[in-house]
Amino acid sequence: MKRTKYVFLKVMLVVMVTLILSACNNEKNQPNETETSTPKNTVHAEENEVIEAHQGLNQEPIPIQIERDGNDVYVEMTSQITDIEVEEGQMYKAWTFNGEAPGPLVVVDQGDTIHFTLKNIDPAIPHSMDFHAVHAAPDKKFADVMPDEEETFVYEAASPGVFMYHCGTSSVLAHIANGMHGTIIVRPTDGYPTDDEIDKEHVLIQNEWYKYNDLDDMTNGEPSQVVFSTKAMEEGQLNTNGVVGAIKEKPLEANVGDKVRLYVNNVGPNEISSFHVVGTIFDDVYIDGNPANRMKGLQTVILPASGGAVVEFTVKEEGMYKMVTHQFNHVEKGAAALLNVTEN
Ligand SMILES: [Cu+2]
DSSP, X not given: OHHHHHHHHHHHHHHHHHHHHHHHHHHHHSOOTTSOSSOTTOOOOGGGGSOGGGTTOOOOOOOOEXXXXXXXXXXXXXXEEEEEEEETTEEEEEEEETTBSSOOOEEEETTEEEEEEEEEOOSSSOBOOEETTSOOOHHHHTOOBOTXXXXXXXXXXXXXXXXXXXXXXXXXXXXXXXTOEEEEEEEOTTOOTTGGGOOEEEEEEXXXXXXXXXXXXXXXXXXXXXXXXXXXXXXXXXOOOSOTTHHHHSOEEEETTOEEEEEEEEEESSOOEEEEETXXXXXXXXXXXXXXXXXXXXXXXXXXXXXXXXXXXXXXXSEEEEEEESOHHHHHTTOEEEEEEEOO
């Protein structure tokens, strides 16, 4: 009797272990929401990673619309699919705002009310807008906008600074790494204490590129390119995408003796920027662009993913000044821009 009971228990144990193991395997085989449908360890040509509805699609950049009526600012942007040559010979069918990656620069004043409209002209997937510059319930104010639809959201820009914006649609990593990021500057009501000293202003944004639309590489891999772009603050200034060498062929400009202000923003998605300008020390730095966060004499400014800063320095000698992240493995991948300082 005892032996029969022992055998019965043994059989039950084997059955249970088998059931648990097979359940685990099933779980592994279930496609995860955030995984691409491409099986891992399969090499695909780049075009195979392009969503079917995006194949052959290259939507012309549509300029951002910004209109002011008192303290109300009406901002209209698109989410769209546009080809960007991220490095010579390497085309990236980017998910973008307005056909730019990083997206167009948005500048408002502290205290403004932003009336933001997103027109999603991507025929295939929803997109959204997450402005780091505002206080808003994300599920309502940063909500998805469906393909071929548009939505308007209203929020206050109460805090001054240099902020990231990005698409917040799941998978957020895929949407950001595919190109849906940018910078919004909220100008402080009382300005910066150093406003009167500034001769030149430029914007510099750092971002990374990964294997095309490859969430596994974005999650577990290393960036293929780390790049700087600049956005025009006024007419005639350079406006580039995040492209290797974009601000080397056409450097930013300043004159000897100028105090230069850079609005810098690291839109990631994953890496930290150790922002440094070779041949200078920063006179003044406002972390995240808030006048209250003033620091003096920094050699390098750390910008976490999404972080921004206003950095100011004086160029005392003629020459070519390199602006980098002092993480030099990223410089090897493209993260360098030039400032050409000439005599008046
Ligand atoms: Cu998106």
